[in-house]
Amino acid sequence: MAESITITDNRNGQSLEIPLENGGVSASDFSKLLPGVWFYDPGLTATAACESAVTFLDGDAGILRYRGYPIEQLAEDSTFLEVAYLLLNGELPTTTEYEVWEQEVTLHTFIHENVRKRFLEGFHYDAHPMGMLVSAVAALSTFYLDAKDIFDPESRDKQIIRLIAKMPTLAAAAHRFSVGMPFVYPDNSLPFTSNFLSMMWKIAEPRFEADPVLARALDVLFILHADHEQNCSTTAMRVVGSSHADPYSCCAAACAALYGPRHGGANEAVIRMLTEIGSLDNVPSFVEAVKQGHGRLQGFGHRVYKSYDPRAKIIKRTADEVFSITGKNPLLDIALKLEEIALKDEYFISRRLYPNVDFYSGLIYQAMGFPLEMFPVLFAIPRTAGWLAHWQELLDQDTKIARPRQLYIGPEPRDYVPIDQRRS
Numbered sequence: 098m099a100e101s102i103t104i105t106d107n108r109n110g111q112s113l114e115i116p117l118e119n120g121g122v123s124a125s126d127f128s129k130l131l132p133g134v135w136f137y138d139p140g141l142t143a144t145a146a147c148e149s150a151v152t153f154l155d156g157d158a159g160i161l162r163y164r165g166y167p168i169e170q171l172a173e174d175s176t177f178l179e180v181a182y183l184l185l186n187g188e189l190p191t192t193t194e195y196e197v198w199e200q201e202v203t204l205h206t207f208i209h210e211n212v213r214k215r216f217l218e219g220f221h222y223d224a225h226p227m228g229m230l231v232s233a234v235a236a237l238s239t240f241y242l243d244a245k246d247i248f249d250p251e252s253r254d255k256q257i258i259r260l261i262a263k264m265p266t267l268a269a270a271a272h273r274f275s276v277g278m279p280f281v282y283p284d285n286s287l288p289f290t291s292n293f294l295s296m297m298w299k300i301a302e303p304r305f306e307a308d309p310v311l312a313r314a315l316d317v318l319f320i321l322h323a324d325h326e327q328n329c330s331t332t333a334m335r336v337v338g339s340s341h342a343d344p345y346s347c348c349a350a351a352c353a354a355l356y357g358p359r360h361g362g363a364n365e366a367v368i369r370m371l372t373e374i375g376s377l378d379n380v381p382s383f384v385e386a387v388k389q390g391h392g393r394l395q396g397f398g399h400r401v402y403k404s405y406d407p408r409a410k411i412i413k414r415t416a417d418e419v420f421s422i423t424g425k426n427p428l429l430d431i432a433l434k435l436e437e438i439a440l441k442d443e444y445f446i447s448r449r450l451y452p453n454v455d456f457y458s459g460l461i462y463q464a465m466g467f468p469l470e471m472f473p474v475l476f477a478i479p480r481t482a483g484w485l486a487h488w489q490e491l492l493d494q495d496t497k498i499a500r501p502r503q504l505y506i507g508p509e510p511r512d513y514v515p516i517d518q519r520r521s
């Protein structure tokens with residue numbers, strides 16, 4: 098065997114040689130030797146739960162590639178819709194393939210009127226748009242009953258197109274409702290990202306023309322957020338997908354996972370942190386407090402990246418372009434100072450904590466006028482493409498249902514005690 102490890106069970110002296118494949122070993126081989134012995138790995142930090150051909154990530158080297166293409170090249174030369182096609186199909190589209198894809202997505206941007214009237218407008222006036230999105234995506238499964246035919250290729254493709262197309266419409270609708278503005282229907286003469294901006298910001302003008310620099314910047318942010326291999330929400334998508342639930346229910350689960358401040362909610366947390374810091378003078382004491390264990394530097398650190406997040410580098414450039422149109426976000430100087438201090442500090446150096454994608458994305462969204470509550474929603478729009486690429490891959494691989502083991506730490510067996518005999 099070229100590369101392998103040998104494990105020996107010292108209880109009975111049995112040994113097993115297991116091949117190393119793609120840097121890992123198969124747990125099923127281990128299990129043959131050690132039946133009933135489970136690998137304790139909370140947070141799955143050392144467990145590969147799937148084989149995937151979608152995204153390559155080297156956290157030490159700061160490399161991110163979708164289907165082999167470097168993120169830097171895609172951010173420079175591609176569009177979000179083209180990247181979504183790439184993630185889902187494995188190859189960049191030809192001109193004809195792209196035209197068909199773009200047209201199909203465009204034709205599916207409208208949502209059923211009852212999704213808006215019965216679901217979105219049924220929320221409380223101050224509902225968080227991400228909570229609305231999670232629920233609305235789940236509700237879509239009740240409108241498309243054919244979504245249950247997950248092994249019918251035609252049905253599967255249709256749901257994928259519907260989800261990618263309707264996500265911006267639902268996202269904008271959630272925002273409009275939360276600020277008491279009327280719903281804006283999609284303008285299908287506009288490209289994907291400009292159409293979303295029109296649904297967000299249009300007031301009384303016959304046609305909303307987004308600033309091309311801002312529309313392109315948002316498209317770049319969509320590219321950067323489209324996939325990130327086995328992150329928390331993608332894992333949620335895969336786990337629910339492994340039970341063969343319909344793709345809307347799977348996506349709702351993924352959206353819910355994205356909602357949390359450790360994942361898609363981090364860029365919102367960054368803005369709140371920068372606002373709390375308030376001035377350049379307060380930056381050193383804030384960093385000191387973090388080092389003493391009072392909270393975390395939001396937008397810093399990553400489970401996989403142990404060097405500069407390549408997406409953060411691209412975002413920094415995008416920020417300059419956006420600020421040239423919108424004016425500089427006043428929190429930018431605090432962010433730059435924070436980064437400068439943290440990158441020189443032993444605490445952050447020794448733990449290999451660098452700015453991640455969320456450190457600067459929130460500043461851009463805020464400068465573009467998006468309220469903080471919309472930040473995770475803006476993440477969900479492009480990540481839908483990644484979630485669906487993984488969902489498709491999982492179904493094609495005919496994987497087992499996700500069902501991890503546990504190490505039981507509860508009480509020993511005991512007999513039921515009638516209520517009048519229990520100690521108070």
Ligand code: CMC
Nearest residue numbers: 328359360361363393394395396397398399400448453455
């Ligand atoms: N500020 C201060 N200390 C930190 C931070 C931070 N942002 N992140 C990690 N640490 C410390 C942590 O206290 C621990 O120190 P010690 O070894 O002394 O106990 C050490 O670094 C390792 O931390 P960990 O919690 O074991 O690392 P993890 O891989 O489980 O967590 C993380 C990764 C992203 C949840 C974490 O770095 C974090 O909470 N960052 C802030 C939130 C954030 O920016 N999240 C966005 C992630 S990128 C976008 C996305 O994927 O959604």
